Amino acid sequence: MSDVPLSEAPPPWTCARCGEPLTLGEIEVAYLGSAFPVKLWHCKRCRLVLIPEELAQGRMLEVEKMLEDK
Ligand SMILES: [Zn+2]
Structure with missing residues (x-):
């Protein structure tokens, strides 16, 4: 049987600091x-933000380029 209720599906990420399920949304970095x-x-409770390694290494470089273009 595979009909697991959505409410029981574990969130893909939980906060490493307080254990709260993380929320996907736009935040200002x-x-x-x-x-x-x-x-x-990110965590709504303690505002911890999960930054994937690929983002830290890739996206931030893109942001840096955007800044240099201006
Ligand atoms: Zn937290």
């Missing part, structure tokens, strides 16, 4: 003195 809206998993 401060970088080099500017804030950018980025869709990330």
